[in-house]
Amino acid sequence: MGKSKYIPYGCQSIDEQDLKAVADALTSGWLTTGPNVDEFEEAVARLSGVQYGVAVSSGTAALHAAMFAFNIKEGDEVILPPMTFAATANCVAYMGATPVFADVAPDTLLIDPVEVEKKITSKTKGIIAVDYAGSPCDYIALRKIADEHGLFLAADACHSFGGKYNGSPVGSLADITTYSFHPVKHITTAEGGMAVTDNQRYRKRMTRFRNHGINADFKERPDWFYEMEDLGFNYRISDIQCALGLSQLNKLPDWVTRRRELAAIYDRLFAEIDGITPLGKPDNVNPAFHLYVVKTDDSLRREIFSYFRKHGIGVQVHYIPVHLHPFYKKRFNTHKGMCPVAEKEYESIISLPIFPGMDNDDINRVVETARSAIAAAKG
Known part of the structure; x- marks a missing residue:
């Protein structure tokens, strides 16, 4: 293969x-x-x-x-x-x-x-x-x-x-x-x-x-x-x-619809997997899903991230909170502890692939890789 x-x-x-x-x-x-x-x-x-x-x-x-x-x-x-x-x-x-x-x-x-x-x-x-x-x-x-x-x-x-x-x-x-x-x-x-x-x-x-x-x-x-x-x-x-x-x-409506379909598939499949939690969806919104962000155990995030990358899934983290960047610390005296929620959630988030060109085999592979990544990280 x-x-x-x-x-x-x-x-x-x-x-x-x-x-x-x-x-x-x-x-x-x-x-x-x-x-x-x-x-x-x-x-x-x-x-x-x-x-x-x-x-x-x-x-x-x-x-x-x-x-x-x-x-x-x-x-x-x-x-x-x-x-x-x-x-x-x-x-x-x-x-x-x-x-x-x-x-x-x-x-x-x-x-x-x-x-x-x-x-x-x-x-x-x-x-x-x-x-x-x-x-x-x-x-x-x-x-x-x-x-x-x-x-x-x-x-x-x-x-x-x-x-x-x-x-x-x-x-x-x-x-x-x-x-x-x-x-x-x-x-x-x-x-x-x-x-x-x-x-x-x-x-x-x-x-x-x-x-x-x-x-x-x-x-x-x-x-x-x-x-x-x-x-x-x-x-x-x-x-x-x-x-x-x-x-x-001209293709934006179809592409946004497809992003929503992919997000719905992720939501359904991750409901069956412990250790991965999708972000909440606000009331009264119809999201466009530029990103599909999930939370995992912060102590296992780096291992799970590396497992995805090793297996050909280009996950990312969005974002390091801006006030923690060196420039902002030096210029504006920002520091850890200013935004405790953002700081805490940053430690656990991973962005999974989502784009209109994905097919259902792609999304199933991402989910199965997530399942394997969690199992490997937990040992």
């Missing part, structure tokens, strides 16, 4: 339609910012239930642009969860402001609104909610807190594109919502991201920010003259990437 194929925790799907879309873009006469960018922005905004989209070079760029739109500056504080990729906090630090970490709920690992309220000070300017693993946060509670304290509410929805909360699409729940189109996400533009909003002022600020702070792009200028109004960045995305994104977007 040949060696079993490697199953990564996430993987893009590329078909002939995608290849044709990219080839057409390459021969269209537009390589950088062109008509595909506008069309992609409009399509993603429409799917999100808002008016505007601003496409950029990455999900990180989208977060940075959002903080610029909110006019975050030195001395300000922004509350966010520690259970996220570092970019969620980095975007605050980029602006010279201070990320303040509010702990998460133990069952879902989503930011806990009760902990958010505890962290509000006179310096607090906003909240960044993170839809960890693909489940939307409690936006009703977070919106109430934001409105009561005059704060902005941003959504890092890089995990939840295509999801819903109380029947409303992700993208319509915050003042600005950000997406990532990295290859392991729900759709890909290779690298890329977008911020969506209903606020025209925010849209204008983000559009300017992605283009060096220049007040109008070349399509809007009647002649050679332009002015740089802000210190922006080159965060533009190419027409080629957006052509791929448009093609991928």
Whole structure:
């Protein structure tokens, strides 16, 4: 019998339609910012239930642009969860402001609104909610807190594109919502991201920010003259990437449906196995399942993780809590004990493979490997 194929925790799907879309873009006469960018922005905004989209070079760029739109500056504080990729906090630090970490709920690992309220000070300017693993946060509670304290509410929805909360699409729940189109996400533009909003002022600020702070792009200028109004960045995305994104977007509903089917299979099979516990699912949400995260015995996590890897299953851990990274300890004096729930749950979590290209044989292999890994770890 040949060696079993490697199953990564996430993987893009590329078909002939995608290849044709990219080839057409390459021969269209537009390589950088062109008509595909506008069309992609409009399509993603429409799917999100808002008016505007601003496409950029990455999900990180989208977060940075959002903080610029909110006019975050030195001395300000922004509350966010520690259970996220570092970019969620980095975007605050980029602006010279201070990320303040509010702990998460133990069952879902989503930011806990009760902990958010505890962290509000006179310096607090906003909240960044993170839809960890693909489940939307409690936006009703977070919106109430934001409105009561005059704060902005941003959504890092890089995990939840295509999801819903109380029947409303992700993208319509915050003042600005950000997406990532990295290859392991729900759709890909290779690298890329977008911020969506209903606020025209925010849209204008983000559009300017992605283009060096220049007040109008070349399509809007009647002649050679332009002015740089802000210190922006080159965060533009190419027409080629957006052509791929448009093609991928057509398949998003089917792909999200398949992710939900895979998660349901995992849930059913792991109900029969001691030692593996899936994350809880919040009420009133329809998750998009970017990740399928399980908890195991923290004393056995490393052995179980290594067993998976040794047997061709590309498990991962999402994430080391951001406040435990050396940069944050040095710059912001963060330390262990600040977010005890996130710290405790981090010790036990493993992300298992979930992506639309998986078949039922793949998922059965992951589950059987989990069973064997637990048995081996227990000796």
